Amino acid sequence: MAYETIVVETEDHVCLVRLNRPDALNALNDVLLGELVDALQAAQANDKVRCIVITGSEKAFAAGADIKMMSSKSFVDAFAGDLFGSEHDEIMRIRKPIIAAVSGYALGGGCELAMMCDFIIASETAKFGQPEINLGVVAGMGGTQRLTRAVGKAKAMDMNLTGRFMDATEAERAGLVSRVVPAKKLMEEAMSAADKIAEKSMITVAVVKEAVNRSFEVPLREGLLFERRVFHSLFATEDQKEGMDAFQEKRAAQFRDK
Numbered sequence: 001m002a003y004e005t006i007v008v009e010t011e012d013h014v015c016l017v018r019l020n021r022p023d024a025l026n027a028l029n030d031v032l033l034g035e036l037v038d039a040l041q042a043a044q045a046n047d048k049v050r051c052i053v054i055t056g057s058e059k060a061f062a063a064g065a066d067i068k069m070m071s072s073k074s075f076v077d078a079f080a081g082d083l084f085g086s087e088h089d090e091i092m093r094i095r096k097p098i099i100a101a102v103s104g105y106a107l108g109g110g111c112e113l114a115m116m117c118d119f120i121i122a123s124e125t126a127k128f129g130q131p132e133i134n135l136g137v138v139a140g141m142g143g144t145q146r147l148t149r150a151v152g153k154a155k156a157m158d159m160n161l162t163g164r165f166m167d168a169t170e171a172e173r174a175g176l177v178s179r180v181v182p183a184k185k186l187m188e189e190a191m192s193a194a195d196k197i198a199e200k201s202m203i204t205v206a207v208v209k210e211a212v213n214r215s216f217e218v219p220l221r222e223g224l225l226f227e228r229r230v231f232h233s234l235f236a237t238e239d240q241k242e243g244m245d246a247f248q249e250k251r252a253a254q255f256r257d258k
């Protein structure tokens, strides 16, 4: 499939989606978000794909929603058209693991897109922020909600109220990103993490994603019960037998996603 604003490459079980609007620092307009959703859904449907990586350019993962596209909208346009709502919901429906590989600016919707991914690997040049307040609006795709859960109220308030950016070191310390690497190692690190995930049982991987995400939605007692039940249910899979046999036989497991 040919896309206008993203580049998609699938190699060795990993689908790499590169946001590609260099003239606008990958600002998220309707076309880009539509193409991103199409590409993610295609990756979800492709049995060969076991992990997805989303990245941008060296200068910007994404500098937020496209301000030029939004600026003339009325309340009715935004509300009736559910501005960014459907794309957010479609991305959250992807069951395969998604890694965000972030270099440069991840601002507004860019930071929110990174947080929709399952984890973030950042280059030393990454800058995260929710500067919507400078535009007279607030975050609309998770910047007040996911960021608060990731970094706590103090930093989330600070970023959303002042619009200041967080660098990669602060983001790692605060728990927003899982690893920070030198810029030139970013893609190697992200692809190698994706390759590692691709070796696992896809059933177990999907269960991990669902269980961790559930911890954001439900009280602890319910989350723990969900975790225990899915743990129990994995004993019905061939991959559990294979994983535990392989350990005892001192060999690498050969998972068959069954």
Ligand SMILES: CC(C)(O)CC(=O)SCCNC(=O)CCNC(=O)[C@H](O)C(C)(C)COP(=O)(O)OP(=O)(O)OC[C@H]1O[C@@H](n2cnc3c(N)ncnc32)[C@H](O)[C@@H]1OP(=O)(O)O
Pocket: 023, 024, 025, 027, 028, 063, 064, 065, 066, 067, 068, 084, 105, 107, 108, 109, 110, 112, 131, 132, 135, 138, 139, 140, 141, 143
């Ligand atoms: C999703 C929601 C609901 O949460 C809402 C949002 O995301 S609102 C958007 C939040 N993001 C921002 O406010 C960031 C806006 N951009 C900047 O502040 C700066 O561009 C910068 C600090 C990221 C980089 O500055 P600089 O290096 O000086 O580059 P620029 O000359 O400013 O930008 C280059 C080029 O890209 C265009 N651009 C950048 N960001 C956006 C954007 N979000 N929407 C549309 N276009 C953007 C910028 O206008 C420049 O293009 P030209 O005007 O020169 O054609």
